[in-house]
Amino acid sequence: MDILRDLDLTLLRNFAVIARTGSISLASVQVGRTQSTLSMQMQRLEDQIGQALLHRSGSGVRPTSAGEKLLAHAEFLLARHDEILAEMDGTTLRGSVSLGCPEDYSIAFLPGVLKSFFARHPDVELRMVCAPTTELRPQLLRRQIDVALISVADPVNSEVLRSEDFVWVANAAKPVILDHPNLPLALSAPTTLDYRAACDAMEAINRRYRVAFASNSLAGLIAIARSGHAISVLTRTAVPPDLHIIQAGLPPLPTIGIALEYAEARPSSVARALGDHIRAVLPGL
Incomplete structure (x- = not known):
């Protein structure tokens, strides 16, 4: 008879941060834990799952095929968890979101966009990645960022915001x-x-x-x-x-045009809220 195993949400959340950053040292700064603590947590999670979840090398870490599968489930589960808490306690939206943006757009647009977003959702935690579109798209594919403003050559594309x-x-x-x-x-x-x-x-x-x-x-x-x-x-x-x-x-x-892209076909409630806000505010800035 199989022993019932409950996945630890803290382990899943920290695993998602490590998988996205590709570095235990960077993840340790984000989650406020030491590298040794995170390494032990990942070992515990691998023991629970029964499979290796991370490839470790001198240049960092990346998910194994099993890790990629778990990451998709973990992100969905964590997003729903945050939504339930927010709905049950009647507070504003909670959770974390990572936003990618070229540097020129971040200077020109983000102060206005983020000021009004955080006025509505003060409990959201934001991680910013400033990089060219050519670097943001691979990060979206690897789910290292949740949502990104990108440059597109066709300014009349239906997805273009401005x-x-x-x-x-x-x-x-x-x-x-x-x-x-x-x-x-x-x-x-x-x-x-x-x-x-x-x-x-x-x-x-x-x-x-x-x-x-x-x-x-x-x-x-x-x-x-x-x-x-x-x-x-x-x-x-x-x-x-x-x-x-x-x-x-x-x-x-x-x-050129500025468009918005998500890492997931079904983004988390926090990523969706940020994207909706950008779509509403950016054209008028």
């Missing part, structure tokens, strides 16, 4: 560097939309250029533009007041 213009940015209205025969550009990584948009635009008019600086750091791109050593490409809303948008002498750049 559109944003790419613009050329420099330290002066008529920068001297614009006369350079091989125009230096400061762009994000080669896989990003702004990088491809800038290169395609320059090549369309046969304008010589070189990518003098490439970084996924918005602060880095702005710093190079301020120095006058290169012209950068930013979304219009991310341009700081001391920089200038350049139109004369440069080819037009495309408009």
Whole structure:
């Protein structure tokens, strides 16, 4: 006769954090437990399940096939658990949610979005991940984040919440560097939309250029533009007041869209509430 086994919700919650972060050390900071305590908890959970749940290596941890299966069940169970508590005690929404967002959107939009969200749901715990869309999508697939704002090339896509213009940015209205025969550009990584948009635009008019600086750091791109050593490409809303948008002498750049994506087909109540709030607020900011 099998012995009845009850899964410990604390172990499941900590397992989900470890699986998402890919690191016991990072998870220990999030959950407020030591690494040794988390390691022992994961051993207890593996003993309860009867299977290895995590691949451990020098670079971190990742779920085994059994761990991936358990993670899906754990996230569903934990979300329902949080919903039940919130409903029964009559309080505001509770639980945790991880939001991914490109850095320029986080600066331009998130202060307004999150201020109004937390005014309604003060008990929600938020984890932010700022990264380019090319890095956020794999994290969504691995369920390391719950929901993300992403950039899409088609601004009229039905899923787009608002559109944003790419613009050329420099330290002066008529920068001297614009006369350079091989125009230096400061762009994000080669896989990003702004990088491809800038290169395609320059090549369309046969304008010589070189990518003098490439970084996924918005602060880095702005710093190079301020120095006058290169012209950068930013979304219009991310341009700081001391920089200038350049139109004369440069080819037009495309408009992109901002969309919202979830990691799960059935997101938790907290992720769903945050997504619904972003959909309602973002277009009007």
